[in-house]
Amino acid sequence: MTRPPTAAQRRVIDAADPVTGRLRGTESQLTALAKRGLAFRHPRPPHDHFLTPEGHRVRQGITRAPEPTGETPAPTGVFAARVGGEEGATEAGPARRREVHSAWQGLLELRRMTNPDQAVDRPCGWERAHLAQAAALALEASGHRPAGQRGGGYRVRETPQPEAVAVHEVDGEALRACAATLEGAGWQVSEHREPRTGGRYLLASPRRA
Template identity: 75%
Template sequence: MTRPPTAAQRRVIDAADPVTGRVRGTEAQLAALVKRGLAFRHPRPPHDHFLTPAGHRARDAEPTAPSESEAPAAGGVFAARIGGEEAAPKSGPARLREVRGAWQGLLELRRMTHPDGAMDRPCAWERTHLVQAAALALEAAGHPPAEPDSEEGYRVRATPQPEAVAVREPDGARLRACAATLEEAGWQVGEYTEPRTRVRYLLASPRRA
């Protein structure tokens, strides 16, 4: 059985970027994570280090038998506002900084994972996290998400269609603004009408080229 990460390694893993998985630390710390298969060194400059799938699992797992002298890990995994959540994070300067940091991290992930270094179209992570990726683009652009007890604001939801999410926003002007934001973020967007309710909504898919 693989030994769990040391306390020092857990601190590095827990501090990894919530979107890209990029880790920072001393050369010795990063080399140790690579040796244990918890991180890898990207072959392209600036040769940053990123968590492997095993590293992500280690970050999500509960630490085992922590020392009383160790402070608990701060914070949780970042999640963009999809609209209508019951336990949504509060808005404010701290949340704004967190969202902007996650968006910049996502752009960096695009640059690092696309062969041509392009940042204007979604990457593989976004294609496997459609709702979160679309919601992050909207929240980072300043669109207000719907609150649990309100009809106003955007709501991003999964659909039966492959690689497509639905975005609903009761205000027509704000719905079109959401469409413009997603298109600028590299998504293909179409506006449709519910046959029975006549409510307008968006279908958005990550653009491939």
């Protein structure tokens, strides 16, 4: 089970700038938050630390104990968008929708703070390093249903192609809707067909300009 932030870490998170998510604290506190995926160090001077999407979620009090699913925990132990096919996934309720909305708003702020031109209409470096989660978050935040919830739904999977994920959907109309959502979120999308099954899927890559 993921440990909640310590009292000292929570005070640093709660004191973050409400708009930018900029953090103030000791170097050890900020480093510890970054290791837990709750903060990131800005690559440009003065190298301030800012809340990640998960950090924004914690700051807003959208927390919950992890549900036992029998799966191996995600490496970061923090919020993860559903890529589809997770065991034990249930229909998204109000708490999950608030969680996803907060993570998406935090990601938009992350784009603004880390893209050189402060653009929020295209993915940032964090998304390029977490392709499947980033694409799945864009889909889930727009109301698409991940596979495993009453059948159907999307599945986002890594591919051998650099900076590209595959998005599968059982329904053609839903696949096109996924493509429109990802394009609106700043991804380049193309549709392809599986050579063996003939099923259609999307290849999505973060747009750079």
